[in-house]
Amino acid sequence: MGSRANVAVRRDGTWVHHGSNGLGYSLDAWLAPGPEPALAMFGTEAWPVWEPGQWQWESTCEAAALIDVDARELLFFVDIDVTGRLALLEAYGRTWDGWTIRWAYNGLADVTDALGLDRSVLDRDPWDNTDLFKWHRPGPGEQLVLDRLITVGDVAYGLDHNAEDPWTVGPALLDQLGDLPRVDALPGMPRGGMHLDPDGRAAGVWSLGPVHHLTERFAERWPGWTLEFWEDRHAGQAARSGWRFPDPAAGVDDAIRRLGERVLDHWLPATPENRDEWPKSTRLDPFYGMRAAGLAFDGLQRIVDVLLGPGREPIVVAEYAKRVL
Structure with missing residues (x-):
């Protein structure tokens, strides 16, 4: 099934949007470094522009974002738990300094609404089902994983x-x-x-x-x-x-550290320090446009320091890179 997502960018009064069936898996880590890296990445040919009326199906879209440069606002949602979301919002508040960060409670429809599009642009499932377990009803022996x-x-x-x-x-x-x-x-x-x-x-x-x-x-x-x-x-x-x-804030420190490591896992392979490992062919971009951000180890170090915030144990990017590259 993948993790379907759309990302729209509005700048100078016009907008474009991109999408894929796997984008949602990584959207949190791709947005986390802040507006400049994210805009550089989504501005590359790795992310073809979709037609204005082409969007993911509303009910199966698992992540979306509108990077509104004109309003300096990031509107987004991803599939995440309560503590992870608290960590994400705290970290984004620093890496997107000066921007308004808003959660899209209505999902993809909040993005299309913000762009002023008619609701008919999205394929929407009707609310006509009366069975709480339409596809699979857990058996009496199944352990509850609370959602x-x-x-x-x-x-x-x-x-x-x-x-x-x-x-x-x-x-x-x-x-x-x-x-x-x-x-x-x-x-x-x-x-x-x-x-x-x-x-x-x-x-x-x-x-x-x-x-x-x-x-x-x-x-x-x-x-x-x-x-x-x-x-x-x-x-x-x-x-x-x-x-x-339970108090979801109790685990935020650990969640922010995991986010910092997740950002490095995504962005380190695209750094110039890893150039020797880059594929020779340029037909496909295995780094999804991340190289366009021009982030080297020192740039990632500054970003991760800001993301973690004061008072938390630092992540030394050069040392972390030795373990993952």
């Missing part, structure tokens, strides 16, 4: 990645809760959650994954219900359910 948490009062139910987004199922979700595994203690931090108050016909949702214009589509799918969309704030669910979530 999202549903709460009704103080009772909690766990969903793994096989489940549909519960808010897309509509009120039919209520009759399926009894078949879900009850959660007595959180095994980890979920990536999203939904709190239901059937008596008050009220719901609340938070999510790191795209919600595909939930706030606009909820009333039709849940007639007579009201919605609060908490964006990434799991505290909304905690306040209404009484559940205590």
Whole structure:
């Protein structure tokens, strides 16, 4: 399946966009060094310009970004857990200094909306399925790998990645809760959650994954219900359910270090110091345009120092390169 993604760049009032079926795997590491390296990379022939009406399918797009040079704004999302996202936003706040960083809660549609495009430019799945497990229903012996948490009062139910987004199922979700595994203690931090108050016909949702214009589509799918969309704030669910979530900030230091190493894993092979290992053929660019950024060891060292921030153990780029090149 890959990791489908689109990246758009707006500059001087015009925009272009690029994409691939594997771009999403690396988008976090390619954006992390900041605007100049990212713009240099996506401006190369390694990333052909897509037609204005050609975009990934909305529901299968796993990452996207709009690098808006005119507004000095980065709008993006990637597939990542809560702690990793906190680390990413903190690091981007330094490497994209002077830019506004925004998370695309609606996924790819936030990018096309920001470009002023008609919604019809994206292929969109209808919310007409009433089965929470449309493709695979976990068996009773399968261990729950928590992805999202549903709460009704103080009772909690766990969903793994096989489940549909519960808010897309509509009120039919209520009759399926009894078949879900009850959660007595959180095994980890979920990536999203939904709190239901059937008596008050009220719901609340938070999510790191795209919600595909939930706030606009909820009333039709849940007639007579009201919605609060908490964006990434799991505290909304905690306040209404009484559940205590793990503190995702506790692992941010480790996550930022992993991000720094991930950036080096991606960018070091394209440095001039590794020139002897570059392929002789120029027909295909195995470095996806990264060489256009002109980053050598010293440049990467400055970037990683900024990315890690003050007070954290440094990563010495030259030493790290000896282990990975």
